[in-house]
Amino acid sequence: MGPVIRPATPADIPALHMLVESAFRGDRARGGWTHEADLLGGQRTDPAALAEAIADPDHAILIAFDGDVAIGCVEVKRAGSGRSALGLLSVRPDRQAEGLGRRLVAAAEDHARAHHGATRMEMTVIATRAELIAWYERQGYCRTGETRPFPMDDPRFGLPRVPLSFIVLDRSIA
Template sequence: MSLNLRPATPDDIPALHRLVESAYRGETAKKGWTHEADLLGGQRTDADGLAEIIAEPDKTLLLALEGAALVGCVLVARQADGSAYLGMLSVDPERQAGGLGRRLMAGAEAFAAQTLKAPRMEMTVIRQRAELIAWYERRGYALTGETQPFPLNDERFGLPKRRDLEFVVLTKAL
């Protein structure tokens, strides 16, 4: 079945929220290989956070649909320096390891290059997620050596199960 990408609207928030939470947190997330459930509890995001993203003109949450089924999403944001930021890449845990994430990421990169005219894509990944970092590296992303702090004390982003979490920055020319 073909994968259709389109920007999220406020009407998509309930389904989008279920998808993101299922991909990142709790027992459902453990069905897939890219979860954070062993590092973080609590929520990954909430409906208000998703509404803020959708309302922000420099951010686009692309939905991946197979037919009418929401199977993935990815955030693409224009950064101040003209580059793009990729975040919240989420794939239904039941559908992971089938190439959907790769196709969704390629769609996000095409959107960033064609619509935003971004010369490169940047992302942050929790340092302790070595298998996910390796996956991104196999798709052309490179570690920059830069790190950023994880919001350890902001429950909107989850409840850390360890205190040494931090982000690494990866980049790819588009």
Template sequence: MSEIVFRPATPDDVAALHPLIERAYRGDTAKAGWTHEADLLFDDRTSAEELSGLIADPDRVVLLAHRDDDLVGCVQVARTGEDLTYLGMLTVEPGLQAAGLGRRLLAAAEAEAAVRFGARRMEMTVIQRRTELIAWYERRGYARTGETRPFPVAPPRPELDFVVLEKGLQGTRP
């Protein structure tokens, strides 16, 4: 894979960012990769308005990954406590999954959390039925906390409950 450049998203990035996230998480295009939710959920993953709000929030950063001039991935980091951040929306272009970009985005997010927010811990939630994705995060140092959280749908769908994973960020370098 050629050089990957990471940078924080700006409002001007929403038009390219939104379709990337939808391609990676939902619909038939997502099935080209292995991390999709296309067999579990059928609505939109996010909206342009939601992404604009995330980008504008000083307690969040959306990191973009570009290869040459192409947007190929993103990840969100949110401050959730004095030393705690939340990792979300880790996205890799479906055709590029399994090429190491997810690991690089994860490392960039952890470094950003430590530098930007002074975080010592990172947590995330993964749909409990996504056992292969949970195992991927566990191989990268994340551990189950024992906590679960409901998936935000009505009526509740317990089969979509989230597993909470956490990792210490001591020693994380930018």
């Protein structure tokens, strides 16, 4: 039996925050291949932002547990016009390469279909993250050709060490 994936609750915020930060920032994140530690300093998110997402009926953060240990999460939010957006995909660095990322993406797509009526899922990925973009492409996501600016002056999303932008990926989930 694998990890249990369920919607996060306010009680999960401390574990969720620690999980996300460990996957994306600082030296602990370097233990996994998905980190952004070389591109961004500062935080990836904060407890207030997580609480806001959990409380918003158009958002969900799905969290994966192995026993009572949070090992992964993904955010799903309604994006309008039959679309949902996937974000915040995080897997503990010491649990990467076990297939949990794929399971979380599938759970996010199931949630988007069931709760948002979505037929397409989109996401933004930092344009320089070639290995991560390739991973999403192997999951069936395609580059749309659209780019979006990175919030370079908003420390809630991190402190960029280099100029950054996003590319948009999407796929049908119908």
